[in-house]
Amino acid sequence: MPFPQRDDPERGYTLVELIVYSGLLLLVVTVVASLFVSGLTTTERVRAMTAATTSAQVVADSIETNVRNSTDFLLTNPSGTDQFLVARTTRRDATLSWQCVAWYYSASGQGSIRFKQSSVAILAPTPTELQDWTLVQQGITPLSGAAVFTTSGQSLTVNFNSLVGDHPPVVISSSATSRAGASGNLTCF
Incomplete structure (x- = not known):
């Protein structure tokens, strides 16, 4: 025979009820925490990709604009697969x-592109001199082969990967043509 239930305000919860409620609370907290961690990871990945993309686009835009406004440019390989571009x-x-502007792609380490501008000719820098140049981008690798810069006549092509940690690289591919024929008395190379 079942016992009649009493409405006793002092009755409380049974141990089984507390275990079930605690388990449900733990499950909800685990789901919310995993969503929060996933959101933070995604935010960090997007931030890193955006920074790499922006920086790589700044490099490409700098090179394109200056080569388009140049009367001439010269691309050399001063050491191994390093490249020196002056315009x-x-x-x-x-x-x-x-003005003379120059970019130096250094394949060593993570790969980097450095920039310098001057009112006098810019010569290929020594490793010590290169440290005084403005670092524009690190984590640069050629898109294919060993060259970031390639030329064909008065046209320059820029192709590189901007590496972002363990994420897929940002691919930059661009070209510009020099406006040869303008006059001036500054010799840059």
Whole structure:
């Protein structure tokens, strides 16, 4: 015969009820925590990819703009697979004036591109001098082969991967053609 239930306000919860509620609470907390960690991981990945993409686009835009505004450029390989690109280009001033700009792709380490501009000729730097150049991007590898820069006549092509930790690389591929024929007296190479 079943016992009649009493409405006793002092009755409380049974041990089984507490275990079931604790298990459900633990399950909900685990799901919420895993969603939070997943969101943080995704946010970090997107941030890293965005930073790499932005930085790589700045490198490509700098090279494109200066090569398009150049009268001539010269690409050499000073050491191994390193590349040295120098161009004579116009300044972005109200009056027409000239400057020398250069980029140096160093294949060593993670791979990097450095930049320098000057009002006098820029020569291929020594490793010590290269440290004084502006570091534009690290984590650079050629898209294919061993060259980041390739030329054909007055046209320059830039192809590289911008590495982002263990994520897929950001691919940059661009080209620009020099506006040869403008006059000026600055010699850059």
